[in-house]
Amino acid sequence: MHVIELVFSVQDVARTRFSSSPMDHLLLGAVAAGPGHYVGASSTRERWWRGARAHVPRKAAPFIELVNASSVQMPDFFGAGIAGDRRRIGDELDHIAAVCDDRVRSDLAIYDAMPQVPRIVEELRDEGARGLRRVAEAAWALHRACLAPDWRDMERLIQADIQRRARVMAEQGVGVMLDTLHPQLAWGERGVLQYTEPPSYGDGIWSVPLDGRGLELRPSLFLQEGLGFLLQDGRPPALIHPVAVGSHQVPPDPGDGLTALLGPVKARALRAIGAGLGTAELALRLGIKPPAASAHAAALRTAGLVTTTREGRSVRHTLTPLGAGLLDANPQ
Numbered sequence: 001m002h003v004i005e006l007v008f009s010v011q012d013v014a015r016t017r018f019s020s021s022p023m024d025h026l027l028l029g030a031v032a033a034g035p036g037h038y039v040g041a042s043s044t045r046e047r048w049w050r051g052a053r054a055h056v057p058r059k060a061a062p063f064i065e066l067v068n069a070s071s072v073q074m075p076d077f078f079g080a081g082i083a084g085d086r087r088r089i090g091d092e093l094d095h096i097a098a099v100c101d102d103r104v105r106s107d108l109a110i111y112d113a114m115p116q117v118p119r120i121v122e123e124l125r126d127e128g129a130r131g132l133r134r135v136a137e138a139a140w141a142l143h144r145a146c147l148a149p150d151w152r153d154m155e156r157l158i159q160a161d162i163q164r165r166a167r168v169m170a171e172q173g174v175g176v177m178l179d180t181l182h183p184q185l186a187w188g189e190r191g192v193l194q195y196t197e198p199p200s201y202g203d204g205i206w207s208v209p210l211d212g213r214g215l216e217l218r219p220s221l222f223l224q225e226g227l228g229f230l231l232q233d234g235r236p237p238a239l240i241h242p243v244a245v246g247s248h249q250v251p252p253d254p255g256d257g258l259t260a261l262l263g264p265v266k267a268r269a270l271r272a273i274g275a276g277l278g279t280a281e282l283a284l285r286l287g288i289k290p291p292a293a294s295a296h297a298a299a300l301r302t303a304g305l306v307t308t309t310r311e312g313r314s315v316r317h318t319l320t321p322l323g324a325g326l327l328d329a330n331p332q
Helices: 010-014 022-030 043-055 058-067 089-097 101-111 119-127 129-172 174-179 257-262 264-274 279-286 290-302 321-329
Strands: 002-007 185-187 192-196 204-209 216-220 228-230 238-242 306-311 314-319
Touching: 022 043, 022 058, 022 089, 022 129, 022 216, 043 129, 043 279, 058 119, 058 129, 089 129, 101 119, 101 129, 119 129, 129 174, 129 216, 129 279, 174 185, 257 264, 257 321, 264 279, 264 290, 264 314, 264 321, 279 290, 279 314, 290 306, 290 314, 314 321
Parallel strands: 002 204, 216 238
Antiparallel strands: 002 192, 185 192, 228 238, 306 314
16 A cells, blocks of 8 residues: 655644646646556546547647656656746746756656657757757647637636635634545544555555645646645645536626526536537536537527537537627626
């Protein structure tokens, strides 16, 4: 049995905080995860990728290749942390691109034991920080083409999760909140948070004192089974955890007439259809399964707000003049 222990002091408890990171989602979204992969399978990530992969630009290749160079771990420079509870992808990528030559080559040592070192790793070893800037540009291209269109809706789901957990922390304490964060996490009275990994990870206990730095909790829609630990020396400790199922209920925007008329889900569906999304993309945007997305589209069609046409194996929804008029009268 392999156990990771995070040892809290009183200061660490007081400095436990939440944040959201588009870079976390870009990394996990680009991972070709599955059985045996350290990230684990995620149906939410797979649904997103199915809709996004047709839009992946060629320029994104270096980033995707590096993210998938190993099924064991990623280089530490991807975890280069910045402050802020709602991070911006540009700031995160700038921080990564600023990593020095020596740190780039040191972090790439994780690939030394591989029978054949991936080409992108060899290129980065030769180019150092210049090559990492190229990877950061590739990540930006992927974000702009594939993640940015959905990030606003994803951020609302993440913030709903954060608000729920912050409420538990305020009412019942940090320990209760951490103890309910994930089934494999357990909070002990002596201020130790334990994570028990699957047996395939081996035996032993890795104990990490937080040393007054606190712990940053970063919910992820693309993490379903396990947890992600960012525990590099000299950087703020962070824990990436799945968004709870209950947080997928997005609160309506106050003062939104379209939501008052149609309800929150159908209002978001109409806006998504207005953005040109088909049924699969609509399901991803709403955080629901495709049959449920089809049902919402059918309800909007019955109300005379959209029309639907089939193009081969895909379905295309289009706003009617009435639907377009409603969106014009109720801008977000």
